[in-house]
Amino acid sequence: MQRYFVTSEDWRGDRVTIRDEDAKHISKVMRMQVGDNIICCDNNGRASVCEIIDLGAGTVEVQVIQDVEMHAEMPVKVTIAQGLPKSDKLEFIVQKGTELGASIFFPFSADRSVAKWDDKKAVKKRERLEKIAKEAAEQSHRNKIPEVLTPGTFSDLLKLAQQYKIKIVAFEEEAKQQELTRFASALNTGTEGDSILCVIGPEGGLSEQEATCLKEHGFQLCGLGPRILRTETAPLYMLSAISYHFELKG
Amino acid sequence: MQRYFVTSEDWRGDRVTIRDEDAKHISKVMRMQVGDNIICCDNNGRASVCEIIDLGAGTVEVQVIQDVEMHAEMPVKVTIAQGLPKSDKLEFIVQKGTELGASIFFPFSADRSVAKWDDKKAVKKRERLEKIAKEAAEQSHRNKIPEVLTPGTFSDLLKLAQQYKIKIVAFEEEAKQQELTRFASALNTGTEGDSILCVIGPEGGLSEQEATCLKEHGFQLCGLGPRILRTETAPLYMLSAISYHFELKG
Incomplete structure (x- = not known):
């Protein structure tokens, strides 16, 4: 229906x-x-x-x-903090991420973000993302429409992070080093009701400086398997794995 | 590089x-x-x-x-059997599915496939999918380019299935019934070197008849969490969860 x-x-x-x-x-x-x-x-x-x-x-x-009765929300609240990607990738991430159960999207300007958030078009752009989230929430039978926050800076991301128990960074340098345990270990510390913050870099990845800073702020730098994922694929991997971990593993 | x-x-x-x-x-x-x-x-x-x-x-x-040295292949071989979807969704599935580690793509005409595989354009279309798989394999640092099989019928799918140990169907009726254990149970029976066949219906889902027939042929009808996923999102969920299960869980 x-x-x-x-x-x-x-x-x-x-x-x-x-x-x-x-x-x-x-x-x-x-x-x-x-x-x-x-x-x-x-x-x-x-x-x-x-x-x-x-x-x-x-x-x-x-x-x-x-x-x-509706029970379509994840047992954990997942925020996708996405380094601003190029072209219409943010729309793609919001649509698919909503289907896959994200609670909040927070786009941020990363060191290597080529795309800039055009302040003049910002209101329209955010309205469009909110519309995409609403439609995807309807289509996927969600109880709640995820929130799309106003894009911020890297400092805003660090401020936001203070509210989260589990903080994960998809970091491709770790994937290249065959880092294969931290993501699952981080999820293993979670229980129902927890909030998880997932950070994904833009096309060129996070800078060494951003990665170091996140590590100092208690983030886990994780590989997501041995393959290199595009910036728009990494959040879908993380959300699918989080769903599998908390909703299906039993 | x-x-x-x-x-x-x-x-x-x-x-x-x-x-x-x-x-x-x-x-x-x-x-x-x-x-x-x-x-x-x-x-x-x-x-x-x-x-x-x-x-x-x-x-x-x-x-x-x-x-x-390259170790970017999944420890299990995953085939995505995809009910022919509309427009350019198959290209999307091949691109993202390659990044996420699929070994083989097999598109098939399902009862509810609105899209038809146009035989006149078939050669060109398959070449295009193979090119997408090659480029995505290069970009994601895969050791191997996944195979794109010539689209077949539902009977071809049943023939293909005989070679597989683990056979899984993403079935949204099960998601609606809150079926949450079969997917993980099926993966738990797998070990390194196994082949996994994942079947996903087209936009309208699999028909009741197709689902029953697959069940009779030893397939597990699985829910992929409580949300309803689009046809192009379900294979990405399955591949991400399989990667998480076999490559990261430790």
Whole structure:
């Protein structure tokens, strides 16, 4: 069944109003009719099967029929801190990372980031990333839309890191040295409810200086297997492995 | 250092000839000169640091300086059998799947495959996928270029499956049922040298009939965590988890 996140202001008891793009999606793309069912989520854990009772001009009114249980969130909260990559790779990372269970995305300007975050376009760009996260969260049946933070500096990353118990860096120099144990060891120290911060460099990788600084701040520099992964593949590897470790290993 | 796979016919003792696109890449894109070093790989496990001794018209001659050790292959051989997806998703899967260590890609026409493999364009299309696999193997420092098989039918998949010890199906109906143990259980039965066949449906998923048939043929129908993954994300999850299981867990 099609899912839509609806902001809490649009829930009034067992009536929900769907607006803007989602309303258009229901009426124009899915061509749904009065009587059809969808699932509405409030981004706070509530999900309800709802029946369409009115298709207006630009809004859709639905009636809650039944709340449903959703357990699609990772038992640990994973933040992907991504050195700003080129072109549309950040969009790719947000889309696939949302499917794979990330809670927060934090893009940062790394020493070797060729791409710059254009302040003039920043608002639009972030809105676009938030839209991608929302749609991917709907499609993958997440309970919550991951947050996309405003891009920051390396110092902002160090400040952010203070809140995290497990801090991991994907570092290709370690992969070349056949470092194969730290990632799993770090995950082994985690339990349900923990927060994990994963740092990934941009295309050229993290600089020696950044890596040293992260190490001094309690980060584990990890190889992700013996192959060299692209900047946009490393976060997907980390999220998949974290899911496997905490959700499937049993 | 830049890597190139060179077919065995172009290795003569400690002299190697590089041709066509790779030669162009060396001279035009990388703008390398006589005296510069590259790594040549023979797709059979040999990798050698080589010095450029001649830049000709369309060919580059290099001299082997020193063989280097490479251990970038998975301890298990993973085949990704992918229900034909739409648009350029197969290219995406081959590129990222190569980085993540897949050995073989086998696209097959599934009941719900909207995309058809156009026989007229088949040769060109497969050449393009092979080129993507070669470039991704070079970039990720693989010892071997994964094979891209000619697309087949569901019956071809069942024939292929006879050669595999571990047979896994990513099945979203199981994810919805919160099936969370079979994937890890299946991997736990594996050891170094084993072959693993991973089957992923196209956009609409596998049909009930296909799933039942695979089950009857000894496949494990597995959930990959509680979120619903897109057809192109599921193989990346499986490969990452297999790498984590066999290469990192220790």
